[in-house]
Amino acid sequence: MEVATRLTWMQEKKLQNYFGEKQFSLLYKASVHGFSTDRLLQICSNQGPTLTVIYSEDQIVGAYMQKDYGEGNYLIAVFVFQETTITECKVGPFKLPMLFDKNVDGNLEVSIHLKEKTMYFNKNAMEKLGLSQIYISFQDCEVFRCEDLLDERKMSGLTELKESLLCAIRNYIPYGGLVHKVRILLLGPVGAGKSSFFNSVRSIFRGHVTNQALVGSDPTGTSEKVNLKCLLLINFITHSIHFNLQTYFIKDGKDNNTLPFILCDTMGLSEKEGLDMDDIPYILEGTTISVLYHIHPCMNCIGNHTVCPLLKDRIHCVAFVFSANSVGQLSHEMVEKIKRIRRELIKSDVVHVVLLTHVDTLDLITKGDLIDVYKCVPVKLQAVHRKLGFPLSDIFVVSNYTSEWELEPVIDVLILSALKEMLRAADDFLENFPLEKTGRCV
Amino acid sequence: MAVTTTLTWNEERSFQKLLGNVSLRLLYKSSVHGRSTVEMQNRCRCQGPIVTVIYHSNSIFGVFTLGHSSDMSESFTEPNASFFFSLQKNETMEMKTVVLNSTVTFYRNNLTFCFSSYYNQKLSLNFEESRIYIPRIFEEELIVKSHAKSTFLECEVFRVEGIKDEAGYINRITRAIQHRNSLLADVRAYSPYADLVSEIRILLLGPVGSGKSSFFNSVKSIFQGHLTRQAIVGSDVTSITEQYRIYSIKDGKNGQSLPFMLCDSMGLDEKEGVGLCVDDIPHILKGCVPDRYEFSPQKPITPKHPTFITSPSLKDRIHCVAYVFDINSMDNLSSKMVAKLKQIQKEVINCGVAQVALLTKVNNCNEVLQDNFLKMNKAMISQSQIQNVNKILGIPLSRILVVDNYASEREMDPVKDILILSALKQMFRATDDFLEDLPLE
Ligand SMILES: Nc1nc2c(ncn2[C@@H]2O[C@H](COP(=O)(O)OP(=O)(O)OP(=O)(O)O)[C@@H](O)[C@H]2O)c(=O)[nH]1
Ligand SMILES: Nc1nc2c(ncn2[C@@H]2O[C@H](COP(=O)(O)OP(=O)(O)OP(=O)(O)O)[C@@H](O)[C@H]2O)c(=O)[nH]1
Ligand SMILES: [Mg+2]
Ligand SMILES: [Mg+2]
Numbered sequence: 004m005e006v007a008t009r010l011t012w013m014q015e016k017k018l019q020n021y022f023g024e025k026q027f028s029l030l031y032k033a034s035v036h037g038f039s040t041d042r043l044l045q046i047c048s049n050q051g052p053t054l055t056v057i058y059s060e061d062q063i064v065g066a067y068m069q070k071d072y073g074e075g076n077y078l079i080a081v082f083v084f085q086e087t088t089i090t091e092c093k094v095g096p097f098k099l100p101m102l103f104d105k106n107v108d109g110n111l112e113v114s115i116h117l118k119e120k121t122m123y124f125n126k127n128a129m130e131k132l133g134l135s136q137i138y139i140s141f142q143d144c145e146v147f148r149c150e151d152l153l154d155e156r157k158m159s160g161l162t163e164l165k166e167s168l169l170c171a172i173r174n175y176i177p178y179g180g181l182v183h184k185v186r187i188l189l190l191g192p193v194g195a196g197k198s199s200f201f202n203s204v205r206s207i208f209r210g211h212v213t214n215q216a217l218v219g220s221d222p223t224g225t226s227e228k229v230n231l232k233c234l235l236l237i238n239f240i241t242h243s244i245h246f247n248l249q250t251y252f253i254k255d256g257k258d259n260n261t262l263p264f265i266l267c268d269t270m271g272l273s274e275k276e277g278l279d280m281d282d283i284p285y286i287l288e289g290t291t292i293s294v295l296y297h298i299h300p301c302m303n304c305i306g307n308h309t310v311c312p313l314l315k316d317r318i319h320c321v322a323f324v325f326s327a328n329s330v331g332q333l334s335h336e337m338v339e340k341i342k343r344i345r346r347e348l349i350k351s352d353v354v355h356v357v358l359l360t361h362v363d364t365l366d367l368i369t370k371g372d373l374i375d376v377y378k379c380v381p382v383k384l385q386a387v388h389r390k391l392g393f394p395l396s397d398i399f400v401v402s403n404y405t406s407e408w409e410l411e412p413v414i415d416v417l418i419l420s421a422l423k424e425m426l427r428a429a430d431d432f433l434e435n436f437p438l439e440k441t442g443r444c445v
Numbered sequence: 446m447a448v449t450t451t452l453t454w455n456e457e458r459s460f461q462k463l464l465g466n467v468s469l470r471l472l473y474k475s476s477v478h479g480r481s482t483v484e485m486q487n488r489c490r491c492q493g494p495i496v497t498v499i500y501h502s503n504s505i506f507g508v509f510t511l512g513h514s515s516d517m518s519e520s521f522t523e524p525n526a527s528f529f530f531s532l533q534k535n536e537t538m539e540m541k542t543v544v545l546n547s548t549v550t551f552y553r554n555n556l557t558f559c560f561s562s563y564y565n566q567k568l569s570l571n572f573e574e575s576r577i578y579i580p581r582i583f584e585e586e587l588i589v590k591s592h593a594k595s596t597f598l599e600c601e602v603f604r605v606e607g608i609k610d611e612a613g614y615i616n617r618i619t620r621a622i623q624h625r626n627s628l629l630a631d632v633r634a635y636s637p638y639a640d641l642v643s644e645i646r647i648l649l650l651g652p653v654g655s656g657k658s659s660f661f662n663s664v665k666s667i668f669q670g671h672l673t674r675q676a677i678v679g680s681d682v683t684s685i686t687e688q689y690r691i692y693s694i695k696d697g698k699n700g701q702s703l704p705f706m707l708c709d710s711m712g713l714d715e716k717e718g719v720g721l722c723v724d725d726i727p728h729i730l731k732g733c734v735p736d737r738y739e740f741s742p743q744k745p746i747t748p749k750h751p752t753f754i755t756s757p758s759l760k761d762r763i764h765c766v767a768y769v770f771d772i773n774s775m776d777n778l779s780s781k782m783v784a785k786l787k788q789i790q791k792e793v794i795n796c797g798v799a800q801v802a803l804l805t806k807v808n809n810c811n812e813v814l815q816d817n818f819l820k821m822n823k824a825m826i827s828q829s830q831i832q833n834v835n836k837i838l839g840i841p842l843s844r845i846l847v848v849d850n851y852a853s854e855r856e857m858d859p860v861k862d863i864l865i866l867s868a869l870k871q872m873f874r875a876t877d878d879f880l881e882d883l884p885l886e
Binding site: 005007028030035036045046049050051052148150156157159160161163164179342345348349350352354355356377388392394395396397424427428431432434435437 | 478
């Protein structure tokens with residue numbers, strides 16, 4: 004028989020979060036290993052903190068123990084898990100194995116009799132837990148070891164991984180050396196997190212959290228309004244403004260070299276206003292305006308652009324940015340708009356990927372889940388796939404730096420992995436680019 | 446005391462990948478639970494498939510045994526296929542693997558694996574003295590050095606979670622990698638029949654969204670070693686691919702071109718005037734349509750088109766047509782689509798080109814082929830989708846190929862690679878038959 008828990012993913016997640024971002028390893032399952040206290044103690048002693056879960060016909064009841072079975076007297080947290088709520092009461096202190104021992108004198112608040120498949124409560128505990136009876140007969144009992152989701156071992160593994168990603172990105176050379184830097188265009192609805200993604204990437208290469216691009220919570224969009232201000236304030240932007248587009252070089256914190264990619268932030272898309280659809284072909288071609296000035300979104304200014312756009316000035320990869328929170332509720336108009344932009348990209352053969360931001364704000368998702376985040380958000384990935392038609396493997400999940408003061412390896416790894424895939428996508432674009440065209444205009 | 450493995454997170458992930466994207470749950474750790482085979486047996490009995498990990502001075506090695514053999518009673522005398530692997534604790538983290546039939550015994554604090562095919566060789570651990578005896582085959586196959594009096598530092602046992610079907614599992618995961626590599630070598634070494642052309646051209650034809658462009662991306666990904674997305678793919682009511690593309694694929698980032706090209710076309714639609722125009726097909730087959738030609742669904746290409754190739758040679762023409770279908774749609778193709786396909790097939794037969802069918806989006810790629818990977822298994826062949834292709838297009842069963850493109854995953858997978866590379870290899874065979882039959886001019 005398979006040793007697998009009866010908890011659903013959702014139930015396990017709720018318990019994990021409730022007991023402080025834990026990961027559970029199933030050690031003992033009564034229906035497989037036998038309803039025997041001896042067997043249970045053989046397997047579960049000296050395993051550190053454990054969680055015992057009891058399954059009755061219609062209830063899940065359990066006990067969380069912060070210490071080993073072998074150690075002294077301790078308080079035990081007994082809980083009842085009903086649909087979405089967890090009711091807890093502390094019992095004890097007593098020696099942990101006593102929980103399973105029916106020969107103990109005195110009136111234990113809670114005891115589990117494996118052989119009889121019954122769990123007993125005294126009146127007090129019963130009331131505190133909101134139960135209607137003093138005993139529950141159960142079908143199965145499972146014991147898990149509890150480990151921290153983000154323990155030291157994983158943190159150092161993540162740091163190692165981050166370093167290797169950083170190294171790969173720093174040493175990236177665009178396909179065939181056709182250009183020195185690849186340009187990645189960030190496109191997406193207002194407030195999706197485009198500017199925040201730029202800031203996050205910059206922070207990682209700076210080695211601390213920075214906020215160059217202004218981010219905001221203005222429902223009509225932030226980036227458009229601050230375009231000019233940004234440009235004047237920050238000499239960092241050495242390049243020009245592309246219509247409603249901001250280009251940033253990102254400098255590498257360590258040796259002040261610029262990195263082999265440029266992120267281009269745009270004003271958000273919205274149903275009515277916002278980035279103009281007609282500008283997109285020009286933005287992709289890298290049409291530049293020699294004078295820096297602020298353009299109103301409705302103004303369609305296409306004069307004065309360089310005649311023969313160079314390969315190095317054009318966009319090599321597009322990342323559509325969506326918030327995982329709202330991607331399910333995109334309006335019909337927005338979906339149509341994105342599909343139209345996509346057709347435009349297909350026409351110019353521009354490779355594109357999707358960035359899903361704001362995953363940290365999803366229900367039940369904690370920092371520890373970011374390690375294996377793709378397993379935790381299948382519904383969101385499916386939503387993007389179904390609504391917008393992007394293949395699943397082109398969707399990358401990130402969590403931007405917004406309120407953090409310090410860098411976190413687990414967040415860095417997500418962002419850098421996405422960035423690395425974008426560089427590869429740019430390579431695919433360059434490889435696909437007809438060479439006849441590059442001959443003249445590189 | 447927290448019970449955590451001595452494996453680094455990186456090492457753990459390599460092991461998980463090696464065993465087929467499984468999860469590992471630590472059950473026993475000798476330094477915490479006591480260096481005793483009894484402790485080990487108590488904790489690891491009836492836990493399903495397990496992997497025992499032994500830490501040696503500068504290498505780690507593991508033994509993976511399946512559930513039914515891991516009851517860990519006094520001994521199990523029936524020899525079982527066990528999978529042994531080692532990992533060097535240095536920068537390259539080189540992994541080596543070997544499958545051996547072994548019997549396991551626990552006796553007086555000794556854990557011993559005896560190998561039926563290597564008489565007198567055994568792997569044995571003495572828990573009392575932390576001594577390990579490493580057999581000669583390990584030195585040869587797994588590059589672990591042994592000394593006369595070797596000690597081991599730690600021994601851990603994990604339950605392996607996430608194995609779907611157990612029978613033949615060990616064989617499959619270990620042989621898959623080998624077989625994939627040999628297929629890869631075959632594809633690289635292919636040279637078209639009598640060197641009539643240096644690169645064969647395979648045309649991908651099929652309904653909108655059937656996975657034509659994804660198949661090209663998947664093939665390219667295998668040769669690049671990571672996922673690539675040169676051809677734009679996705680789902681929409683009309684075809685995502687609007688251009689005719691003749692893709693050549695490099696072997697590695699700056700490698701040589703491979704001996705085949707994949708020609709990606711616009712998807713077919715059952716309606717007239719939508720999707721690829723049937724009248725374009727004869728021109729494509731003859732090699733008259735240039736790379737990057739923008740299809741227009743309403744009007745086919747004519748010789749007046751500025752880049753129309755007027756006198757194509759043998760190397761320009763299509764040598765093999767692959768009809769691409771989503772396997773899940775095969776049972777409910779509309780009659781209009783079937784009619785269109787038959788019309789197209791007539792053109793293909795007129796040109797005498799080789800034909801295969803490529804079914805994409807198969808659900809479980811582990812259950813497609815026989816254990817030796819040399820053909821589809823009986824259950825697969827008898828599926829209605831396969832039978833339908835056979836009936837509608839009259840394509841022989843050996844030329845009906847099933848794949849699962851890289852569409853939803855982020856990592857390469859040897860079993861997927863096997864299906865894709867086997868499909869390519871069959872396409873080569875079909876092409877060679879066609880080239881061989883060409884009338885000499
Ligand atoms: N929690 C969380 N908040 C985020 C994330 N990304 C962005 N935000 C917040 O979302 C808001 C909008 O982010 P911006 O980066 O300004 O979005 P934008 O796409 O640049 O928006 P416009 O420039 O207005 O189009 C800000 O308040 C950010 O702090 C994320 O990954 N997690
Ligand atoms: N699960 C799975 N999805 C696939 C497979 N092949 C393709 N897809 C998905 O199916 C969708 C269509 O794939 P494409 O490769 O664009 O199909 P196509 O035949 O080129 O389509 P058009 O160019 O539009 O005619 C994409 O979302 C792919 O991710 C497959 O083998 N398995
Ligand atoms: Mg912004
Ligand atoms: Mg296509």
